[in-house]
Structure formats: structure tokens, C-alpha cells
Amino acid sequence: MTKRIDTTRKACIELFCGSSGSGKSYKVKSKIIKAKRLVIFDPDDEYGELANIITVTNAQALLTKLKQNPKGGLRIRYVANGEAAFNVWSKAVFAWGNCVAVAEEIAGVTSPGKAPQGWHTLVSRGRKRGITLYAVTQRPSESDKTILGNLSSIWVGRMSRAKDRKYMAAELDVHVNDLTELKALDYLERDMLSNVVMRGNSKENWQKPLDEYKAAA
Ligand SMILES: Nc1ncnc2c1ncn2[C@@H]1O[C@H](COP(=O)(O)OP(=O)(O)OP(=O)(O)O)[C@@H](O)[C@H]1O
Numbered sequence: 001m002t003k004r005i006d007t008t009r010k011a012c013i014e015l016f017c018g019s020s021g022s023g024k025s026y027k028v029k030s031k032i033i034k035a036k037r038l039v040i041f042d043p044d045d046e047y048g049e050l051a052n053i054i055t056v057t058n059a060q061a062l063l064t065k066l067k068q069n070p071k072g073g074l075r076i077r078y079v080a081n082g083e084a085a086f087n088v089w090s091k092a093v094f095a096w097g098n099c100v101a102v103a104e105e106i107a108g109v110t111s112p113g114k115a116p117q118g119w120h121t122l123v124s125r126g127r128k129r130g131i132t133l134y135a136v137t138q139r140p141s142e143s144d145k146t147i148l149g150n151l152s153s154i155w156v157g158r159m160s161r162a163k164d165r166k167y168m169a170a171e172l173d174v175h176v177n178d179l180t181e182l183k184a185l186d187y188l189e190r191d192m193l194s195n196v197v198m199r200g201n202s203k204e205n206w207q208k209p210l211d212e213y214k215a216a217a
């Protein structure tokens, strides 16, 4: 039987950053195809095409659906905006547990100095509840920093703003030029356990270690 609280579970919190059109949501969608228990914060209404997804637009409907399915399969997205809605979503995900959670555009609902309490709890304690978390943002330098200390991997696509490139180059531990030269649907991905940085292109479907890529260039 799956334990509700299990401190031995591996952390799975992945951050996806990049400008509009850099392929973040496409990438996340490819990762959640098979998720049986899935809950998405979807402020830009981007996940309607997913198979077997239920859409709710108010907090009460979200909470009711989750309560009706304490353990079983459910794929649901909450199309809403604002910090209060995000806090309700975060708390609901934490209480639900054993699921895959997607938080879209966290810079819209958090800032470096301010994030809802529910989000802090989800990021810092969700692992023990079996929660895999995918967080997405166009503007990483303007979003909550708590997540950075808890990540298992960082995916960074093309970023048009120098401020964000500089910020994420430091987090990836790469030279900022490695980000400046990314073209459409190119990405860098750092595994925070092994510290290996890969470079790839999601449309061309290849990836190789950044060092190898640079040596061959
Ligand atoms: N690997 C891929 N193969 C083919 N098409 C892709 C791929 N990745 C992204 N695309 C296409 O590129 C476009 C932009 O991708 P996507 O919607 O994922 O961007 P985004 O980073 O989420 O942007 P935004 O921040 O505006 O939401 C979409 O039309 C998507 O279908």
C-alpha cells in the first residue's frame, strides 16, 4: 500500500523557464501524458487539449472534485488567475497528494520576496506526499526563489531578456553565452543530482552534454 507520508521518496521538482514560444508547455505536456492523478494550475488556458482532462474555473469545484477522488485517477486543470487562486490550488494539491502537479507561470502569482504560504508548503514538503511538481515561468528572475533550493532539474529554453539569461546562467552554472545562443526550441537542462548540463533541441529531438556540444562546435 502507498504510504501517505514517506520520507524516503525521491524529490521530483522540475523548473521550466523560457520566453513565450520557447516550448515549455509543449515539453511539460509530453511529461504528463500518462499521469493518472494530475492537477494543473492553468492561468493561460493552455492544457484544454489534453486527453481525459476535466476543466474547472472556480475553487469550490476544484476542491469538490479532488475530495470525490481521494485516491483514484483524476486529471483536472484549474483555469484561474491571481495569488489567492494559486494559494488555494497549492494547498489543495498538497492535501490531495500522490499526484503530478503543474504550476504554469509562477511569476504571475509569486515574486522573489513573496509567495503564498500554500506554495511554500507544496515546494518544501510535497516530496513526502508523493507529489511530482513541474513549475513553469517566462520570467524566472521575477518569481519565487524557494523552488530553486528544492529542484531536481532545471530546463531552460530561449530567453529574450538579458536579466533572465544572467539569472538562469548562474543557476545552471554555465556561461551566459550558452543561453544567449539558444535558438527556437533549443534548451539547456541541468540535473541537480549529477550536475550534468545537457544541450538539446526538442523539435529535432536530440540532446548531448553541453561540454561535448561545445567541443564539437
Ligand atoms: N518539440 C516540439 N515539437 C514541435 N513543436 C513544438 C515543440 N515544442 C514546442 N512546439 C510548438 O511551439 C509553439 C510554442 O510552444 P509552447 O506553447 O510550448 O511555448 P511556451 O514556452 O509554453 O510559451 P508561453 O510562455 O507563451 O506559454 C507551440 O505551437 C508548440 O506546439
Ligand SMILES: [Mg+2]
Pocket: 024, 025, 026, 046
Ligand atoms: Mg506555455
